Amino acid sequence: MPLSTPAALFLQLMKYAENYIRSAIAIMEQYNGSLPLAAFLKNYFAQHKKFGSKDRKRIAHLCYCYCRIGHAADALDTAERLRIALFLCQDEAGEWTSVFPEAWLDQWNDDVTVRTRFITETYPSFEAGKIFLWTSALSAGIDPSAFLQSHLQQPDLFIRCRPGHEAAVTRKLTEASVPFTQQEQGAIALPNATKLEDIIVLDKEAVIQDLSSQRVAQVLAAGTPKIPANVWDCCAASGGKSLLVKDQLNNINLTVSDVRQSILRNLAQRFERAGLKGYRSFVADLTMADSVPVQSEFSLIICDAPCSGSGTWGRTPEQLLYFTEDRIAHYAALQQKIVANAVRSLAPGGLFLYITCSVFSAENEDMARFIETTCKLEPVKVSLLKGYNEKADTMFAALFRRA
Numbered sequence: 001m002p003l004s005t006p007a008a009l010f011l012q013l014m015k016y017a018e019n020y021i022r023s024a025i026a027i028m029e030q031y032n033g034s035l036p037l038a039a040f041l042k043n044y045f046a047q048h049k050k051f052g053s054k055d056r057k058r059i060a061h062l063c064y065c066y067c068r069i070g071h072a073a074d075a076l077d078t079a080e081r082l083r084i085a086l087f088l089c090q091d092e093a094g095e096w097t098s099v100f101p102e103a104w105l106d107q108w109n110d111d112v113t114v115r116t117r118f119i120t121e122t123y124p125s126f127e128a129g130k131i132f133l134w135t136s137a138l139s140a141g142i143d144p145s146a147f148l149q150s151h152l153q154q155p156d157l158f159i160r161c162r163p164g165h166e167a168a169v170t171r172k173l174t175e176a177s178v179p180f181t182q183q184e185q186g187a188i189a190l191p192n193a194t195k196l197e198d199i200i201v202l203d204k205e206a207v208i209q210d211l212s213s214q215r216v217a218q219v220l221a222a223g224t225p226k227i228p229a230n231v232w233d234c235c236a237a238s239g240g241k242s243l244l245v246k247d248q249l250n251n252i253n254l255t256v257s258d259v260r261q262s263i264l265r266n267l268a269q270r271f272e273r274a275g276l277k278g279y280r281s282f283v284a285d286l287t288m289a290d291s292v293p294v295q296s297e298f299s300l301i302i303c304d305a306p307c308s309g310s311g312t313w314g315r316t317p318e319q320l321l322y323f324t325e326d327r328i329a330h331y332a333a334l335q336q337k338i339v340a341n342a343v344r345s346l347a348p349g350g351l352f353l354y355i356t357c358s359v360f361s362a363e364n365e366d367m368a369r370f371i372e373t374t375c376k377l378e379p380v381k382v383s384l385l386k387g388y389n390e391k392a393d394t395m396f397a398a399l400f401r402r403a
Helices: 005-030 037-047 053-068 078-089 094-099 102-106 112-122 144-150 166-175 216-221 240-249 261-274 326-345 365-373
Strands: 157-161 181-184 187-190 206-208 230-233 253-258 280-283 298-304 346-356 378-385 395-401
Touching (some): 005 037, 037 053, 053 078, 078 094, 112 144, 216 378, 216 395, 240 253, 253 261, 298 326, 326 346, 326 365, 365 378
Parallel strands (some): 230 298, 253 280
Antiparallel strands (some): 157 206, 181 187
8 A cells, every 4th residue: 555645755754864964964064153043044055956945944943953952062073962952852753763763762752851861861961051051140030940941942933913803813823724822812822934924914913023022011001001192112123012012002103213224114114014104213323322313202212122132042042052141241231322312312201111132130130220220210110021931032121210
């Protein structure tokens, strides 16, 4: 009897598994962290056109697994590190069964702590604590062990349904047979590789936004008994926080800025898709005092500050290999300059919302103290938004008021 299609595909993958691993080894021995891994892989596959889409997907998966164990297996060669990484990052061997010895398959437990214990016993040089090297710099309230372990799995993809569209979005996902979980009002978790653009109208019906980022709205709600009239998103980037605040507060006069015109062009395209009109935008390098707008008196300033991004490294695990500790102080100094300049435009009684996607205290609690003591703002609500136990990012949000 001929093999069924799934069985045939599985056997074909097992046949090619060793080739995928050899390709991943070659890639990781070339990669030096100067580009994001996603960009490096895109360039690599563009130069090596022999790989089909399924080949690229599996080789990329191996490369990301390799990065997820950070410096825990530095004493071992690339091939052995990759095998350990794949073992730790998957709950079951699945399609990679053929590349593992029977002793490893016997120990393949869906509890990662059991798998880690097996690796530690098998390789005395393996140090799980070196998956994330900077635990002494973490914000208070983060469980170092749980946070470290969270890097061994890919975070989920989260969307936020825009007002009035939640029923349509869930219906469309159901009709497309996409598995999803509703987390809280408007928040939906999906498998990371879900192709949403063919299912829903992105930015109009729902926005891609991490769960912790969506929860920033809860921090803002603590200080907004009345709607701020004039809102400035001073480090607007792609406009995700502007859309969040617009959907939360509705009737606001919005101003956005960022350091480059190209960023604002991309933001404008997104706002057009979202149906957001009537806002003001300007280029500003807020590390420079003369970039502060002439018009002040904003009743709400959102400062989603440039940061290490360390709360998102589950999505960019190459940072576990190439980040250096001196960058923490670099970002903290940058944040102080931006905040000190931005708060000059805050009206009396106005709110200042400081946000990072960092897990480092120097960018979080230390900055909150700087805002309180140096900028003379009163804290309203300070929150560490821990996403590492929910396959989400970890963020920090602090709301202040000017007396």
